[in-house]
Ligand SMILES: CSC[C@H]1O[C@H](OP(=O)(O)O)[C@H](O)[C@@H]1O
């Protein structure tokens with residue numbers, strides 16, 4: 001059996017994990033460089049939790065300079081099987097108003113200045129991203145929200161822009177016309193890397209603004225975004241706490257294959273693989289390298 005460990009990556013305004021017990025902080029080194037901060041290990045309701053503030057404490061890191069590979073690799077080394085991402089997002093739909101939580105189910109990646117794979121020359125792999133969100137994890141979050149009386153919309157497409165500037169009016173209208181629901185700067189390549197590392201992934205989007213398409217809200221400003229996050233952070237902590245309290249001890253098989261994404265994904269012949277890259281992939285490929293695999 002694989003013991004379930006829930007990772008939480010906190011976004012803008014979410015720099016700690018209230019409600020955790022037996023807390024200890026540890027700096028975890030990875031072959032991909034330094035994660036955004038120390039990992040916070042703790043327990044909620046008997047479930048092991050590992051927390052990481054995506055931008056680091058004090059919000060030191062910009063979306064483009066976050067080391068997403070180090071963050072996901074560190075989570076993998078910490079034994080994380082299921083990862084909940086909490087993200088501040090702009091909205092393209094009136095029904096997704098500031099303060100509402102949305103369970104994202106699709107992503108569009110418009111980033112261009114980030115390392116987006118653990119794999120590459122010497123070990124080429126292509127994992128499926130058709131269904132980027134782990135449905136059981138997402139359903140657990142929806143159930144926890146219902147049980148806590150927290151309003152949450154289920155389903156939404158999040159477009160990830162490079163940033164750090166917010167969108168122009170024309171871009172905002174374009175994304176809206178494309179039918180996208182939400183916009184942020186960090187879910188990609190995080191979700192792709194989680195999939196490569198065989199970690200189940202789900203995003204709780206906290207709507208903070210209407211970007212700039214809305215006739216009554218003609219621009220985004222960080223102060224209002226952070227105010228919305230502050231007003232909703234206790235609700236987010238309660239939601240995550242409830243998910244953890246009701247979490248099963250054993251990792252559940254994932255219907256979209258998050259837990260076995262590397263099966264049939266690696267193209268490079270074993271004898272043609274680069275030993276240096278394989279060394280760096282020790283955590284990401286740990287299941288494939290385990291004696292029982
Ligand atoms: C503070 S507004 C822009 C900032 O907020 C979001 O961060 P996160 O996804 O980590 O909550 C957005 O992606 C930008 O990084």
Ligand SMILES: Nc1ncnc2[nH]cnc12
Nearest residue numbers: 088089090183184185211
């Ligand atoms: N409107 C917006 N665009 C990009 N990232 C965001 N994060 C919060 N609001 C955002």
